[in-house]
Amino acid sequence: MAWTPDRRSFLLAAATMALAGCAPDQAGQSLGDTPEPAVNAAAGIGSPPAAQATASPATAGGPAAQPRTVLTRDEVTKTYAAQAAKYWGLEAPGVLTRLPPAAAGVTLTFDFCGGANGNGADLAILAVLRQLHIPATLFLNSRWTTANQALAKDLAGDPLFELANHGTSHRPLSVTGRSAYGIPGTRNPGEVYDEIMTNDAVLTALTGQRPRFFRPGTAYLDEVSAQVVRSLDLIPVGFTINGDGGATFPAATVTREISRARAGDIVIAHGNHPAGGTSPGLVRALAVMKDRGETFVPLPRTIST
Numbered sequence: 278m279a280w281t282p283d284r285r286s287f288l289l290a291a292a293t294m295a296l297a298g299c300a301p302d303q304a305g306q307s308l309g310d311t312p313e314p315a316v317n318a319a320a321g322i323g324s325p326p327a328a329q330a331t332a333s334p335a336t337a338g339g340p341a342a343q344p345r346t347v348l349t350r351d352e353v354t355k356t357y358a359a360q361a362a363k364y365w366g367l368e369a370p371g372v373l374t375r376l377p378p379a380a381a382g383v384t385l386t387f388d389f390c391g392g393a394n395g396n397g398a399d400l401a402i403l404a405v406l407r408q409l410h411i412p413a414t415l416f417l418n419s420r421w422t423t424a425n426q427a428l429a430k431d432l433a434g435d436p437l438f439e440l441a442n443h444g445t446s447h448r449p450l451s452v453t454g455r456s457a458y459g460i461p462g463t464r465n466p467g468e469v470y471d472e473i474m475t476n477d478a479v480l481t482a483l484t485g486q487r488p489r490f491f492r493p494g495t496a497y498l499d500e501v502s503a504q505v506v507r508s509l510d511l512i513p514v515g516f517t518i519n520g521d522g523g524a525t526f527p528a529a530t531v532t533r534e535i536s537r538a539r540a541g542d543i544v545i546a547h548g549n550h551p552a553g554g555t556s557p558g559l560v561r562a563l564a565v566m567k568d569r570g571e572t573f574v575p576l577p578r579t580i581s582t
């Protein structure tokens with residue numbers, strides 16, 4: 278797609294903001310609007326490595342939870358320690374970046390990053406989704422959940438929303454300590470495990486079942502980390518449409534970007550910056566999309582390659 282001068286200015290602004298508060302995450306996502314990625318299926322989402330799999334304590338969810346066999350921390354360390362990572366970015370092999378070809382609609386995802394400048398809650402987003410009965414996947418970071426416990430519990434009880442894992446400390450997922458927008462990534466497979474599974478336990482306690490989806494802080498990851506995510510029976514999720522540039526876009530830009538989504542697209546926006554342009558832009562975008570008959574679907578729980 279062509280990048281307009283308008284978009285360039287936002288990218289520059291977002292990059293400038295990368296040193297402040299939750300902005301690094303926002304900048305990362307504002308830079309992620311790359312041309313139409315397909316499902317990065319080279320590594321085969323849906324077939325996590327089975328080597329030495331044993332039951333993890335985290336599989337003990339509520340009564341309705343399916344038994345899920347995942348690697349332990351030690352097994353992750355042993356299995357992935359010798360694997361070299363070459364890719365670094367938003368669309369590592371194994372990441373779900375676009376819905377399968379048969380998808381009947383658009384998937385909306387919202388990140389709740391937490392942190393000093395990221396613990397807000399954009400209630401207008403939740404209200405419009407509920408009003409229009411539009412499903413969405415909400416990626417919660419541990420820091421945000423800790424700061425918004427009552428709201429998190431409310432969201433967990435609403436079948437319209439699927440709660441997903443946005444990491445424990447909001448770190449990019451790297452097996453070598455690579456950074457994204459000034460945020461140091463995890464340094465080895467064990468830290469990748471911790472970044473995922475500490476918040477996994479938080480979400481499991483919140484909802485009564487393990488989450489199914491994971492998106493790292495900044496959305497950056499390498500391909501080895503993507504495999505670690507999958508070995509933990511989680512689907513790493515990217516996006517095709519950057520809806521709010523990390524909550525830096527004004528409302529009109531949010532409307533323009535989100536409303537261009539068509540069936541198969543995964544839209545990312547943020548639910549933790551109520552003073553930004555995300556919610557007013559989203560409200561108008563959803564009206565446009567409803568008028569043209571667009572439908573909204575949840576993320577697929579399994580992906581075959």
Ligand SMILES: [Zn+2]
Pocket residue numbers: 302388389390443447493494495
């Ligand atoms: Zn985030």
